[in-house]
Amino acid sequence: MAVIAAFVINAGLNFVLGLLIAKLLGPADFGRFALATTGAIVINTVLFEWLRLSATRFYSGRVRVDEPWIRHGLDRAYLRLGLLLAAAAAICGAFGFGQGAEAREAVLCGTGVAALGIGVFDYHAALARARFDGKLYLGLVALKNVLAFVLMAGAAWFLPQPAWVLAAAGLSQFLAVVLLRGWLRDPAATFERARLSSTWGVFARYGLPLIAANAAYQLLSFVNRGAVASHAGFEEAGYFALAADVTSRVLTTLGMALDLLLFQIAVQAEEHHGRAAAEAQVARNAAMVFALLAPCAVGFWAVLPALQALVVPEAYRGPFETYSLALLPGLFGFAMMLYAVSPGVQIRRRTMPVIVAALVALGLNGIGLLVLPRSFGGLGVALAQTLGLTGACLWLGWRVLTGPERLTFPWGQIGAAASACAVMGLALAPFRALPPTALAVLVPVGMGLYGALVWVFDIAGLRTQITARLRPARTVAAD
Structure with missing residues (x-):
């Protein structure tokens, strides 16, 4: 039941936060922010969703102990794709913020940071749910929402541009995972590189469609x-x-x-x-x-x-x-x-x-x-x-x-x-x-x-x- 409680809390806080951001940015900038947020979700879906879905289907409390190669395959796939997205966002930021936060490249950078944060958070939240660890999941969601309120509302107040609010959204989700990383780890196990390709193949056949x-x-x-x-x-x-x-x-x-x-x-x-x-x-x-x-x-x-x-x-x-x-x-x-x-x-x-x-x-x-x-x-x-x-x-x-x-x-x-x-x-x-x-x-x-x-x-x-x-x-x- 902690999973449902966490979703209810998350929904209520996201609703309030969305209204607050809409008020602080105004209709025109909120329209740009919403369009970029949708783009971030699309990027996250294309790059990471097949792995998150595979985590909910193939990872569990038993797998955590008996089949560690499942978590190894998930972690390494996320790491490689995450580094690729971070590099793309950094390139956009290098070209964009010199022209101001309202520039298209700056918004693209913020969109990439938001997509990366969403991907990292959703993956670790899926791991907690698959283990039926409701307490950890509830704590992860609560911490993310606290950070989102502070960082996103602060950005919308002090730096009222969609690019900064997008970057704050990604950072809040990433920091929640970093702060709880000790509880999200699996027991140490030998990495079996030979299983990596076959494990990714299972994930791809299930998740890519x-x-x-x-x-x-x-x-x-x-x-x-x-x-x-x-x-x-x-x-x-x-x-x-x-x-x-x-x-x-x-x-x-x-x-x-x-x-x-x-x-x-x-x-x-x-x-x-x-x-x-x-x-x-x-x-x-x-x-x-x-x-x-x-x-x-x-x-x-x-x-x-x-x-x-x-x-x-x-x-x-x-x-x-x-x-x-x-x-x-x-x-x-x-x-x-x-x-x-x-x-x-x-x-x-x-x-x-x-x-x-x-x-x-x-x-x-x-x-x-x-x-x-x-x-x-x-x-x-x-x-x-x-x-x-x-x-x-x-x-x-x-x-x-x-x-x-x-x-x-x-x-x-x-x-x-x-x-x-x-x-x-x-x-x-x-x-x-x-x-x-x-x-x-x-x-x-x-x-x-x-x-x-x-x-x-x-x-x-x-x-x-x-x-x-x-x-x-x-x-x-x-x-």
Whole structure:
């Protein structure tokens, strides 16, 4: 549970930090910062994501002791790619900062530093999760957030240029790993160079299709933010970026926390009971992910007017709600694809279908960009993104859930969760027109209503799991 707690803390602090950076930089510079941040994530995805995914699939507490060559292969691959990225960032910095921090080369340098920091932090966080070391993971996330607040907010205040804030973002994540490096180490073991190539081959066959797909989705986001800037200027790109970032975090933060916990449970099921048990666990996981993400999407829709009035900087109000509503269906479909459907191909180590899904998303998004912005301007770009992500989710779902080797999801449980969400949405709809103070009513009413339905009908087995966790504690107390 420490993993989920860490994600909740990380989401809340990132949300506040994002709003603070947006306020300090202003819409135009925040639009540039958001565009560069997306570029940093794309770089991180292309260079490092295949290794992070391999860490979550092949590394564990047992592997840490019995198969040290797995960690050796991960470390050396990260080191070589990290040095390459650091050299590229240094070259950009050498050419850029002499012309001022607003120069394109300086922004590229900051983007490279941010990508390197993200890569190093995500890798070590993945190692902690794979070892089920919740205390270490929680400490790593907490330290990173403290450093990010100090360094990024300080840079935005004293040096209000995107390049400096990007560099501070990368430095904060790198320093968190450095400060906890002693706890992140594995026991000393002999390095077996002969295993290095074969180990990298295993990582590549599993991870490269996944990172190719992830890179495509990041490219889609990058292109769309650039398209908004091209059609309506960087100020409009800042509106789009803030809405996209907040809406995405509402769904993907909890989804990622669930996925990293539930997927490791499926991997353990495979180790102890075989592939069929792992696939059955993946199907149960999908129902649980839907039962927890769908009410988040409905709840976000319900509180959006109040949220905008209370916490969104004044310069962003109006466009924030418009863009968020347009992006919400596609981002929900994207989250379901990543955390409910994609594990079905990951557990089988057959990850090529995710590339086709990404190509579907790019194709539909491209078609949308050719048509929709002409009529709707920047909003048309948001609609094009929703079209692309929804299409990708539907295609991958069809691929996983049909055919002779299809997975069977518990559709009754998923339907019950959808019905409970519809009831919650209908109950909350009248509150959306009330003043922002209605937020104090919306959140508890929505949570209480949906929670009651989940408890009465045991949706996705959540009541059973909660009572199973509480029962041992009660037994101990009775003794």
